[in-house]
Amino acid sequence: DIQMTQSPSSLSASVGDRVTITCRASQGISNYLTWYQQKPGKVPKVLIYAASTLQSGVPSRFSGSGSGTDFTLTISSLQPEDAATYYCQNYNVAPITFGQGTRLEIK
Amino acid sequence: QVQLVESGGGVVQPGRSLRLSCVASGFTFSTYGMHWVRQAPGKGLEWVAVISYEGSSTYYSNSVTGRFTISRDNSKNTLYVQMNSLRAEDTAVYYCAKDRTDRWYGGFDYWGQGTLVTVSS
Numbered sequence: 562d563i564q565m566t567q568s569p570s571s572l573s574a575s576v577g578d579r580v581t582i583t584c585r586a587s588q589g590i591s592n593y594l595t596w597y598q599q600k601p602g603k604v605p606k607v608l609i610y611a612a613s614t615l616q617s618g619v620p621s622r623f624s625g626s627g628s629g630t631d632f633t634l635t636i637s638s639l640q641p642e643d644a645a646t647y648y649c650q651n652y653n654v655a656p657i658t659f660g661q662g663t664r665l666e667i668k
Numbered sequence: 669q670v671q672l673v674e675s676g677g678g679v680v681q682p683g684r685s686l687r688l689s690c691v692a693s694g695f696t697f698s699t700y701g702m703h704w705v706r707q708a709p710g711k712g713l714e715w716v717a718v719i720s721y722e723g724s725s726t727y728y729s730n731s732v733t734g735r736f737t738i739s740r741d742n743s744k745n746t747l748y749v750q751m752n753s754l755r756a757e758d759t760a761v762y763y764c765a766k767d768r769t770d771r772w773y774g775g776f777d778y779w780g781q782g783t784l785v786t787v788s789s
Contacts, residue, residue: 562730595775597713604763604779605713611775648713652775655727657703657715 563587563651567660575668580636582663584649589629593653596625596634599662600645608647609634641667670694670778672764677783680754690747690764690780698722698742701767703776704749706760706785716762717749721770732758754787761785 564587574580584594592612597605607616609625612632622637636643644667649660676688690702704716717728717738726738737750747764761782768774 593773593775599713604781607775607777610768610777616777646712650713650715650775652772655718655772656729657718657772659713659715662712 565660571664573666584632590653595650672780674783697745708760
């Protein structure tokens with residue numbers, strides 16, 4: 562199985578900050594990667610798919626990059642509503658695997 | 669608009685069985701792969717199983733292989749998961765999710781609201 566490792570596991574940042582979350586795959590997955598945002602008690606929301614394609618309706622401050630084994634989710638200017646847990650997901654091959662999550666808090 | 673509505677959750681004793689359903693609407697159900705994903709209380713997301721558009725191909729996570737069976741009825745726009753020999757560690761919110769492709773090559777684009785399964789004596 563492909564292991565997905567996110568870093569950091571948690572972080573705290575201020576409104577307006579540029580925030581970066583990384584995801585590393587244990588083997589190459591091309592660009593078969595999705596980023597999700599999940600708020601407490603809510604369903605995960607797709608932010609980015611195919612590593613860098615912004616899901617319709619998602620604010621442009623969110624962006625994704627990477628290919629192969631190393632991927633990045635960037636929030637260019639952090640907003641209060643971005644407080645959430647973020648997950649990466651590999652779908653290159655079954656079994657599909659998720660990262661362990663990154664909890665983002667607003668200072 | 670796309671809607672996925674899960675049902676069938678509840679409290680079940682260890683070792684017993686439960687079947688979850690997910691009714692789909694707003695898209696051509698028979699042309700997309702479908703998944704089950706779960707989330708234990710306070711934990712991360714765990715993929716459970718996937719079924720191809722016509723039901724001929726299925727894959728399972730190691731944690732449920734041999735105990736869970738995913739299936740679909742395209743005439744009813746419904747996805748199922750039959751869960752047998754349930755364990756306490758199967759306690760979770762179970763989500764169904766739609767793939768962007770006819771199998772599992774596209775990632776998920778829609779999720780249901782989830783149904784809670786609690787395995788407890």
